[in-house]
Structures are given as structure tokens and as C-alpha cells.
Amino acid sequence: MKLFKILLLLPFIVFSDADDMYVIKGGMTFLPDGSFAKKDILVDEGQIILVADTIGDVGAENIIDAEGKYVTPGLIVFSSLGLLEIGALSQTNDTSSDIYNAGFDPSKAYNPFSQAVRLNRAKGVSSTVHVPGASGYFSGLLTYTKINDGYKQKKQGPLGLVTSYGESYGDSRAANLMFMEDLFDFVRSANDGDADEVQFIEGTNNEYKFTKRDLKAIRKVLNREMPLVIQVSKATDILNVLKFADNQEVDLVLWGAAEAHMVADEIARAGVPVILDPLDNIPGSFDSLNATYENVIRLNEAGVEMAFYYAQGAGAHNAYLATQSAGNSVAMGLDYGSAMKAITSNPAEIFGLVGVGSIAPGFDADLVVWDGDPLELMSNVENVLIDGMDQDLSNRYEELTERYTKEKELPNSYRSRE
DSSP states (O other), X not given: OHHHHHHHHHHHHHHSOGGGOEEEEEXXXXXXXXXXXXXXXXXXXXXXXEEESOOOOOOOSEEEEOTXXXXXXXXXXXXXXXXXXOTTOGGGBOSOOSSOSTTOOGGGGOOTTOHHHHHHHHTTEEEEEEOOOOSSSEEEEEEEEEOOSSSXXXXXXXXXXXXXXXXXXXXXXXXXXXHHHHHHHHHHHOOTTHHHHOOTXXXXXXXXXXXXXXXXXXXXXXXXXSOEEEEEOOHHHHHXXXXXXXXXXXXXXXXXXXXGGGGHHHHHHHTOOEEEOTTOOSOOSGGGTTOOTTXXXXXXXXXXXXXXXXXXXXXXXXXXXXXHHHXXXXXXXXXXXXXXXXXXXXXXXXXXOSSOSSOSTTSBOOEEEESSOTTSTTOOEEEEEETTEEOOOOOHHHHHHHHHHHOTTSOTTTSXXX
């Protein structure tokens, strides 16, 4: 085995540019099986080349000493990172659309220089799944962007088509399902060109005005090229959408799912994953009266695959606090490895993301070095590699702290009082 590893490394020693090579030494590394083990990691040309107990001198100029520290995949968050700066200012919000709904892809407006992006990168986030907020029957498309420093980012998608089901539409739940059934039947039978000339089911009082782009996105769901992602809370509504997806022969992902614990076995039998915040335990509507901290535990016991996000306020700036949601799920009884997977590899697996979410040879080198437990809020991020490049971790929070506490020669109006 040792000889095999030497032979494996030989091409990189001979042909690689040492400037692009990193070796992370001796960190407690989060492995794909959900465990931590002390490992060395070799990175070259943006990819993980080798994960081994010990990697000798391969000529790399960049050595990161992770002894006594933790190494995890970069966090994958569900957020409006790079699309929303200040929630109260509509001019800084690129998550919504009044023109498109199903076909709306907000990632095209991504701003890599957003202050929220800088902050989240400094907190261990390497990529985001953009959450759309179009105003039509569908919210839009989930898409994926790495949040590396600079102009060029890797993107993947579309990953899923988002809609909602429950009390929010102000019409009978039965009518909403009937509408979606009729819509799907229409898209299956319609030609692409029809959307340019007529509104869906011409003659009905339909306010959505689906465009050709919208119908193309719906067709991807019907062809099982991506799942239908339904924001739903009520247990009986969850059962209805499970049956709907089965009848329509489409892939399904549940989002939010506050009462999912009541029908966890049915969700597991259907093989449907759930995206949720384990901290959602307070009813926000009649649809979530049975919200509980035990939601995540019961789903896990039933065998449901889960991914976590943070939904407790402050928008994109707090997306990185998915670690807080994951950490609290451990406090509630979820095993640590499952909690870490819910913010790293599980989002990648659920949405078919290629080459991200795990520390293994062949995966993109999106890696985070922590000075302590990654799910402990007092732990700090020391290094973030995205596509094998060590990232600038400066951010507005630190810059303001520096400005107001250390620049003593400036007047009190500029800095904090001592």
C-alpha cells in the first residue's frame, strides 16, 4: 500500500507546479463516513489528490499545519448570498422577480463582492445554493455558486424548481393541487412555442402568465432532470404532496416541513429528502402548530436524508450559522457525523452537485481549517480553500472592529469609547 501511494504521487511531484500545491498536515479530518481521523491532505490544481495518514515531502510550497485542529469540507448553505445586501432596501434585492416564476434563475445577478459573501467565507462557507423568491406560482430555480474571492465563480444547476403548498395561496389546498396537476398535464402536451402566444389554459382566470422559459423549467421537472422542491409545513399537506409526486412521477424534496415528524415513516418510505432548520420549533402559522425541536431526531430515526439551513433572521449575513442549527441538532440527540453531513455532503447528494461536499480524492479542494470543534460557535476559521486556493478571510465585521477600537489617534466620533 505504501509503494502504491508513492507511485500515485510521483506524477504530481514531477509535473505539478509547487505554487499550486497545498499539504494540510495532521488535522482531525471529517471523512465521508461521518467520522474524524487525523490525516494529511494533498491538494493540487484545485482538487484533492490524496488523503492519507502521512504525506511526505512532495515539493509543495504551501504547507498548512493543522495539528490539533479540525478540517472539514467547505460549508454548503441555502441562502440569498450575493443576491441580497439589505432586506429593507429593494434595490439591493435580486432574489425576486415579477416577470418570471418557474424559469427564474437568481444566480445570474450574483455579486461576489457582497459584504455578506465576505463574512460567510470567513466563517467557513465555500458555496451557496441560491434560494429564489419570485412572486408567481413558483418561486424559481435553485442554483449553486462557489463564493471564492474574485470575478469568476463555478456554478451548477438548475438544481430544483421551488414552489409552496399550504395556506399561503388563500385558496383551497385541493384547488392548488388540481391547478398543479392541470399545469403539468398542459406542459406535457404543449409545444415550446405555445407559451409565446397563449397563457396557460387560455380562458381561465390565470394571473401567472407562464412564459416559454417557465414552461421549459417545468418540463425539466417532468423529465426528472431536477426535483420539485415544495415548501410545506402541515403533516396532512406533506402526505398530499408525497402522493402528488408519486402520481406525477416526479422527484420531490420537502422544504421546511415543520410537522414532518408526524409522518416521518411515510417520508422515509417515499425516499424523499427534507431541507430544514432544526431550530424551527415555534409555530409561525396554523400549518406549523406541531413544530418541535424533535423534528430532526424523529426524521433521522425514520431514515430520512436531511440538509440544514439557518432561518432565524438577518438574511444572507447569517447563512453561516447553519453550524448553529447543526450543533443544536446534536444537542437534541442527532449524532455528530449526521449533523456535519447535513451542512456539507448531504446538500450535494440531494441535488446532484458534482465534486463538492466531501474530503476524498477527486473532489474539489473546498476545505476549512478550524481551531476547534466546527459546530462550537466560539471556534474560529483559520483557513478556507476553495478550488485549492487559500482565500482572503478579511471581512467588514473585522474591519469595523479594527477601525473603532485600534485607531486611537482618531476622534471618539469615529471609534468606540474606551
